[in-house]
Amino acid sequence: MLLKIEDGSEEEWKFVSNFAKPHDYWIGLTDQNTGQWRWTDDTPYTINEEHWRPGQPDDWTEHNLGEGGEDCGQIAFDGMLNDAHCSAKMKYICEEMRN
Template sequence: CISSPVCPPSCWRPSCLCYLFSRSALSWHEARDWCNGHESHLVILMSDEEWDFVTRLSAGSFYWVGLTDEKSGRWEWVNQTPITWTSTHWRRERPDSWTGHGLGPGDEDCAHIHNDGRLNDLHCSTRLRYICQRHSQRS
């Protein structure tokens, strides 16, 4: 189940980005596929303004975002754009690619927003809520 799209108050044009916050939990890959199948994608946060808007709405919960190092070994968004901001958005001493989770092969290759509003790396099979992003349907 997913909420109605949430758009920033200043969003009045069709090119504006809106966000869908899930109410159910999926693995990172399932969440990516769900978003893609619903004319959206896992959220890509390219500006501080987007970051502030999304983390304000996600406060107190864990949400998958469209950030992974699974394929290339470097952290990049689902559109293959490398992250461009500094480590200030990561939790302290993260990402750490921890392998002691007991969840099978692989380390922590997928990122989520932690309940404190910072990024954390986690095993992709973990089931969390997720945030999809799409263009506004406004005209």
């Protein structure tokens, strides 16, 4: 499963954002229903503007990657969240499923 960062976990956020630098990585965040960000396990995500790049998320449509806007979340090269078109190719961070 793609990575889920628990809301309010600053320690986890700092670890993941520092790990990601200087690359872009997919994480398990989506707003398939625009404006309603959720993790891929369907848990709601509460936007923390401090974790997003300035002006993001913006659902940009001028990307030339197919129809639609930017519905998938990524950790960008600077360790901040960004929304991107889901067909963009980049590395991803998964989490281990525990029983």
